[in-house]
Amino acid sequence: MPSPLPDAPIGIFDSGVGGLSVLRHIRAQLPHEHLIYFADSGFAPYGDKPEHVLIERVLAIGAFLVEQGAKAIVVACNTATVAAIAALRERYPGMPIVGVEPGLKPAAAASRNGLVGVLATERTLAGTKFLLLRDQIAQSTGARFLLQPCIGLADQIEFGTLESAETDALLRRFILPLLEEGADTLVLGCTHYPLVQASIERVIAGSTDRPVTLIDTGEAVARQLARLLAAGGISRAATDAPARLDGYTSASSTALASAFSGLLGLDPPTHEVVADSAGGMLIGQNN
Known part of the structure; x- marks a missing residue:
């Protein structure tokens, strides 16, 4: 070249x-x-x-x-x-x-209680490279990563239905279990997800009074x-x-x-x- x-x-x-x-x-x-x-x-x-x-x-x-x-x-x-x-x-x-790559390192640094939720596709979360990175950062920082596959969310965003009851229902299904476990930081581990960040913030605001940090690696x-x-x-x-x-x-x-x-x-x-x-x-x- x-x-x-x-x-x-x-x-x-x-x-x-x-x-x-x-x-x-x-x-x-x-x-x-x-x-x-x-x-x-x-x-x-x-x-x-x-x-x-x-x-x-x-x-x-x-x-x-x-x-x-x-x-x-x-x-x-x-x-x-x-x-x-x-x-x-x-x-x-x-x-x-x-x-x-999902921003595990900045998420671990941003977390106040060491509990980090990772929103990503099944393929990303099952990848050997991702799992090795998770283990390395968990060992070096003490953070615990809660992995949440978001089946269908990227497709929903791809269809352009960013503001809809269906999208909100998916977000609640994926995010609420992480908040219930105590995650104070959420990694947006797919490039589609920042496009619905406003909806994600609404779900968080309606579910907890605790501050929750969102990590966008763009x-x-x-x-x-x-x-x-x-x-x-x-x-x-x-x-x-x-x-x-x-x-x-x-x-x-x-x-x-x-x-x-x-x-x-x-x-x-x-x-x-x-x-x-x-x-x-x-x-x-x-x-």
């Missing part, structure tokens, strides 16, 4: 719209950077796919982002990070590649990305030319445009992408 130029874009991808919560932090911390966002909604959910299938898919998305000129890649999906970021880094050595991802770009000398400087944002999806470009507008108040161009016969990606219809 040729050496990337500072003006090249950063590629960000997720199984759907959840990674927009990470993109929000990246735009806030790196406002001058060009960004490409890929929502793999046509292949979602990732959690029910075998690991070798996820690795193949992530490598295909990585190749697509590199073809679009990406100088760095952010895997804005916990499941994809656990399953495939090692393969992506092996494929593109030297490229800044940042993944997301800000830490943005900081790490900034460090890697600066270390590689490929940060884009402020210029008169505004930063670009483009959206791509393996599903409906109209749905992605609605997500950008409804969740972030943005109106970037969006494009539908299909796989070619060789398993690569082709740009289809624009929105």
Whole structure:
């Protein structure tokens, strides 16, 4: 691969719209950077796919982002990070590649009583890498992590039903047992979950008078990305030319445009992408 130029874009991808919560932090911390966002909604959910299938898919998305000129890649999906970021880094050595992981270490530091609830997908919570990290941090800090798989929550958010009785019912089902056990800190261990943070805060406020800290790792991802770009000398400087944002999806470009507008108040161009016969990606219809 040729050496990337500072003006090249950063590629960000997720199984759907959840990674927009990470993109929000990246735009806030790196406002001058060009960004490409890929929502793999046509292949979602990732959690029910075998690991070798996820690795193949992530490598295909990585190749697509590199073809679009990406100088760095952010895997804005916990499941994809656990399953495939090692393969992506092996494929593109030297490229800044940042993944997301549940923020167990900052949660342990933030907790006052050492009881931390972790909201995440079944796949994330069952991952060997996650369990090793949990054990290491528990041993070093004395924190106890209460793991709560949130079956169906990411799908509910992906469908755009952020404010609904069904979403609130799911949140209560997952959060109340953690509060009853005494958790004073909750990790939002899937990039979809910060998109319903207001609803999560309402559930907490209606269930306990104790202060409960929420941990969203998107800000830490943005900081790490900034460090890697600066270390590689490929940060884009402020210029008169505004930063670009483009959206791509393996599903409906109209749905992605609605997500950008409804969740972030943005109106970037969006494009539908299909796989070619060789398993690569082709740009289809624009929105």
